[in-house]
Amino acid sequence: MTTLFDILGPRMVGPSSSHTAGACRLGYVAQAILGGMPDRAVVGLHGSFAMTGEGHGTRIAITGGLLGHTPDDERLRGAEREATEKGLEIEFSTVDLGDDAHPNSAVFEVVRGAERIAITGCSIGGGQIRVLEIDGFAVDLSGSLPTIVVVADDVPGTVARITGLIAERGLNVATVRVDRTGRGERALMTIETDEDVPVTVLEELAAQSWVHWIRNVHRLNA
Numbered sequence: 602m603t604t605l606f607d608i609l610g611p612r613m614v615g616p617s618s619s620h621t622a623g624a625c626r627l628g629y630v631a632q633a634i635l636g637g638m639p640d641r642a643v644v645g646l647h648g649s650f651a652m653t654g655e656g657h658g659t660r661i662a663i664t665g666g667l668l669g670h671t672p673d674d675e676r677l678r679g680a681e682r683e684a685t686e687k688g689l690e691i692e693f694s695t696v697d698l699g700d701d702a703h704p705n706s707a708v709f710e711v712v713r714g715a716e717r718i719a720i721t722g723c724s725i726g727g728g729q730i731r732v733l734e735i736d737g738f739a740v741d742l743s744g745s746l747p748t749i750v751v752v753a754d755d756v757p758g759t760v761a762r763i764t765g766l767i768a769e770r771g772l773n774v775a776t777v778r779v780d781r782t783g784r785g786e787r788a789l790m791t792i793e794t795d796e797d798v799p800v801t802v803l804e805e806l807a808a809q810s811w812v813h814w815i816r817n818v819h820r821l822n823a
Contacts, residue, residue: 628666
């Protein structure tokens with residue numbers, strides 16, 4: 602008899618690409634956007650995620666992702682025990698995001714020290730994901746390319762200065778998406794690049810007076 606987390610391929614631990622690999626990646630991206638493993642996470646599961654959370658290992662996969670593990674990491678098997686040992690508190694619940702939401706959707710509220718971030722995303726099949734909202738800002742983040750997430754003041758030239766600095770360091774910007782709370786208020790940018798952005802560049806961006814915070818999401822394995 603096979604166990605819940607038997608390896609079904611070289612890049613996934615678990616029985617379902619949507620309910621385990623995708624779920625793990627959502628948890629991984631949530632902790633990356635927060636800046637590291639949360640102290641506490643409240644996770645609302647919608648639709649199929651809620652119905653198969655136990656049987657398909659969705660909760661275990663999300664827990665592993667929040668610990669910083671990827672779907673091919675053998676440590677997923679012991680994610681719940683590891684979370685307890687590391688003091689990561691996770692509360693799961695069932696939520697209804699409406700008929701328009703993807704059936705494999707989840708809402709995260711993650712806390713690390715004084716930082717608190719809310720994230721909504723879904724697993725769209727084949728282990729692929731989409732993050733659709735960060736703290737109320739509309740985004741479309743898949744993790745298929747290295748991505749930096751920046752919250753900054755919405756002032757003229759912000760996007761040009763950020764992408765310009767990246768380009769000056771010899772990095773190619775693939776896509777830029779911007780959403781804002783209102784003109785002259787705050788904007789959230791997701792910037793995909795062809796290569797990982799070096800820590801020195803991230804630090805230089807974070808030092809700008811009009812940047813509130815910046816996070817780096819590494820490319821997710823296929």
